[in-house]
Amino acid sequence: MKAFVRHIIITILAFVLVATFALIAYNIPFMGPIAEAIKEFEMTDVYCQILQDTNEDDEEVSDIITIVDMSDLYNRRDLAKALQDIEAQKPRVIGVDVVFEGLKEDSIGDEMLAEVALSSDYIVFSYKLLDYVNDSVGHETTVHSFFANEEGAVNEGFTNMPRNLYGGIKRKLSLGERAEGKVVPSFITMTANMYAGKETDAVTQSQVNINFIPRRYRVVQPDSIALHPEWIKDKLVLFGAMKDEYDMHYTPLGKMAGTELLAYSIETLLKKSEIKEVNGWVMAVITFLLVLLTQVVFGVYMEFAKKRKNRVLRFLMSASFMRGYLMFFWIAVWMWIAFILFYQFDISLNMGWALSAMAFLVLAQSIYDEFIVALKDKKDGQ
Secondary structure, three states: OHHHHHHHHHHHHHHHHHHHHHHHHHHOHHHHHHHHHHHHOOHHHHHHHHHHHHOOOOOEEEEEEEEEEOOOOOOHHHHHHHHHHHHHOOOOEEEEOOOOOOOOOOHHHHHHHHHHHHHOOOEEEEEEEEEEEEOOOEEEEEEOOOOOOOOOOOEEEEOOOOOOOOOOEOOEEEOEEEEOOEEEEEHHHHHHHHHHOOOOOOOOOOEEEOOOOOEEEEEEOHHHHHHOHHHOOOOEEEEEOOOOHHHEEEEOOEEEEHHHHHHHHHHHHHOOOOOEEOOHHHHHHHHHHHHHHHHHHHHHHHHHHHOOOOHHHHHHHHOHHHHHHHHHHHHHHHHHHHHHHHHHHOEEOOOHHHHHHHHOHHHHHHHHHHHHHHHHHHHHHO
C-alpha cells in the first residue's frame, strides 16, 4: 500500500512540475513565443502531419468536390463565362468563394454575372460578416455581392471561419452565426445541405471540428473545364482562388488556400466525419491514470532490475539511458494507440499533458526520494 501511495504522490508531483514549467513559459516575456506555440499546439496537428508525410504519394482523392481555380481570371466577363462553362457540365451544386462587391465599369461583365446568379437555383454565393456587436445582435454589417440586393434573391452563406482570438490555426467550421439579430447559415452549411438534398446539419451557432485527414481535391483551370466533364458532372464544384496569398490560412496540414479549407469543411459535414474530442474531465481522468500506470510499470521494472544477481545486468537495467530508451518506447506505444483512434474512429485524444508528465516522472521521483531522505535525516537527528 505504501508503494502505491508513493506512486500516486510522484504522479501528482510530475503534473505539478509540468504546470510550473507552463506558468514560467506564460509569464516570462522572452518565452512568449514558446507559450504561444504551446497554446496553439494540439495532438491532431501531429496526427495529420504523420498522415501527410506517410501518404504523400497515395492520398485519397475526393469523389465529391472539385475545385475550379479562378486565380488567373481578372474581369467579370471571364468569371461569368467560367461559371457558364461549369453549369454546362451539369454539376449538382456550385459554390462561389468570392464576393462581387459593387458595380464595375464593365457593365457587360456585371450583367453577365447577374444573369448567371439570378437564373440558377443551385449556385451558392458567399458573403462576409463584419462588426460583431454582442451575443444577441451578432454581426451588424454584412457585405454581399451586388446582385444580392434583396433577401432571398440568390442562395448565400457567410464564409467567415472561426478561430481563437490570438490564434491563427483554423480547426473548426461554423454551422451558423448570428447577424442582425437572427441566426444565418454558413456557406459551408448551405452548400452541404444543397448537395445532400436535405438538411444534413441544422442551422445553429454551433462549431464542428474539421476533419483534416489528408485528401486531394482535383483542381481544374477555367480553360480546361470542358476537357474534364467527369470531374464536374454531378459533383459539388467550388469556384475560388487557389493562389491568392491574401486568402491563405494556417491549418493542421500547413498553409492552405481558403477554397481548399472550405472543401475540407464541406466534406466533413457530408461524410459526418467530424473529429470528436474527448470530454475535458474524462480526458483529465485518462491522463492521470495513464501517467500513474507509467509510474507503476516503471516502478515495478526498477524493483525487478535491482533484484538481478548479475551486477552488469543489474547496472545496465538500472542505468538512466536504459530507462530513457524504455520511456521513449512506452510513449511511442501510447502515441500509436492514440493515432489509431484518430485515423480509424475520428477520435482525438489530447495527449500533451500526459506525455509531458511522463517526461517529468524521473525528476519527480528524484525530488520525492530526496525529500523522504531529508525527512528521515531530520528525524534521526532529533
